[in-house]
Amino acid sequence: MLLPIVYLVLRALEADPALLAELVWRSRNLQLLLNTLALTFGVLAVATVLAFPLAWLVARTDIAGARLITILGVLPLAVPGYVMAYALIGLGGNYGLMHQVFGIVMPRPQGLWGAVAALSLYTFPYLFLNLRAALSGMDRSLEETARSLGHGPWAVLSRVTVPHLVPALLAGWLVIGLYTLGDFGAVALMRYEVFSYAIYTQYAAAFDRIYAAWLSLMLIALTLCFVLAEPLLFGRRRYARVGTGTSRPMPPVRLGRYRWLAYAFVAAVFLASIGLPVTILAYWLTLTWPPAGLDQVGVVFMRSALASAPAALAAAVVALPIAYLSVRYPSLLSRLIERAAYLGYAIPPLTLALAFVFFSLRSAPWLYQTLTLLIIAYVISFLALALGPIRAALLQARPSLEEAARSLGYSSFQAFVWIVLPLVRRGALTGMILVFVIAMKELPITFLLAPTGYTTLAVTVFSRTSEAMLAEAAPFAAAIVLFSSLFVGVLLAYEGKR
Secondary structure (H helix, E strand, O other), rough: OOHHHHHHHHHOOOOOOOHHHHOOOHHHHHHHHHHHHHHHHHHHHHHHHHHHHHHHHHHHHHOHHHHHHHHHHHHHHHHHHHHHHHHHHHOOOOHHHHHHHHHOOOOOOOHHHHHHHHHHHHHHHHHHHHHHHHHOOOOOHHHHHHHHHHEEEEEEEEHHHHOOHHEEEEEEHHHHHHHHHOHHHHHOOOOOOOHHHHHHHHHOOOOOHHHHHHHHHHHHHHHHHHHHHHHHHHHOOOOOOOOOOOOOOOOOOOOOOHHHHHHHHHHHOOOOOOHHHHHHHHHHHHHHOOOOOOOHHHHHHHHHHHHHHHHHHHHHHHHHHHHHHHHOOOOOOHHHHHHHHHHHOOOOOHHHHHHHHHHHHHHHHHOOHHHHHHHHHHHHHHHHHHHHHHHHHHHHHHHHHHHHHHHHHOOOOHHHHHHHHHHHHHHHHHHHHHHHHHHHHOOHHHHHHHOOOOHHHHHHHHHHHHHHHHHHHEEEEEEEHHHHHHHHHHHHHHHHOO
């Protein structure tokens, strides 16, 4: 797990000692840091503005159609950041939707705010789901006590409700922050230079790959700061109930005359996050019929699946013993192994891919630009996605069943095969589906590690959009959105039956 990162460090240390200080303290590094922080906190701010009111309306008010709003609140996850960037780019310009249909000349969004818009509209569901669950589970006695002490609605919100949402906020912010730090597609299409974009341009130009290694280490350090900030901000505060009895759910707030304002907000959010990309895709698909490249979608889809399916299976196979050790035989070693499995998911994808490039070129040149290396990188990057559902399934399985099997003469291996595997098959299947779908949409790892000429849906959309071939990119972007939407629908249906 750590081997590629070790090689990244070794590659960075190949720098001339006389130039080492200049590499680290180069003025460009400070600008990249400021740009990256501006993007990350901008996305966090916009995502919060979108997610918090939406979660409050669904969880705490009498708004009609709360179930439908929840479903629509998850659907933006089907539109990756680079596809959202494609949609925003396709809105403006001389050949964009606004000019061609409405005659309105609108510049194409670029830079910081274009990247913030694309990433916020994709990532806000992560925060929405966390806040919705937290608001739904809050005990009504907390706010009732505050009101009995004379606090008004805004005081209750700021002094009681929001402080009790801190765990949900931090968890959502961490996921969004890590994704934003590691994003490459949206920032590259928006031409906004952050660490990930600079790493790629430095590597692709083959001008100074040692500097690319140093930029990668800086991005890893920044990522670790975000990961470590979450427990520090959380502190040792307690959020569990300390009173007796069961918690009472909050009665719904009546919206009254503000109902239509609430519906207007919901409509605006979903028009921007779902309606915009779907409309732009439909426009570019129908601009020329049949769309250019439509006959290639099936082939490119199969290429994407050819790498994603083995990675999903391998991730489940690797995650199963790790989860079993951590649940059934907890120890310092098993905890370290489990934490190491999450490391790959925390490392920015482009940095992980670059580490694999250095590793393969230096120690395994026969692996460089092969499908095998791409699958290995997928497994390491997305292992945590398979580990979570399997571990949850194991925690629900009673150890007494395995003990009973062993008492009947089964060996530990036989008990594992005949007792444990059937109990965790649903969790394993869920983990495999998660890895498969995320790998199908993965851009930076595929872009750097795929064999020469091996195009996937994500790479095709990015390459054609970056060359302003929006009509040619539309069929492949539509395939990603359609496939991801089906996956989100299956998950929602599954959750509804639980």
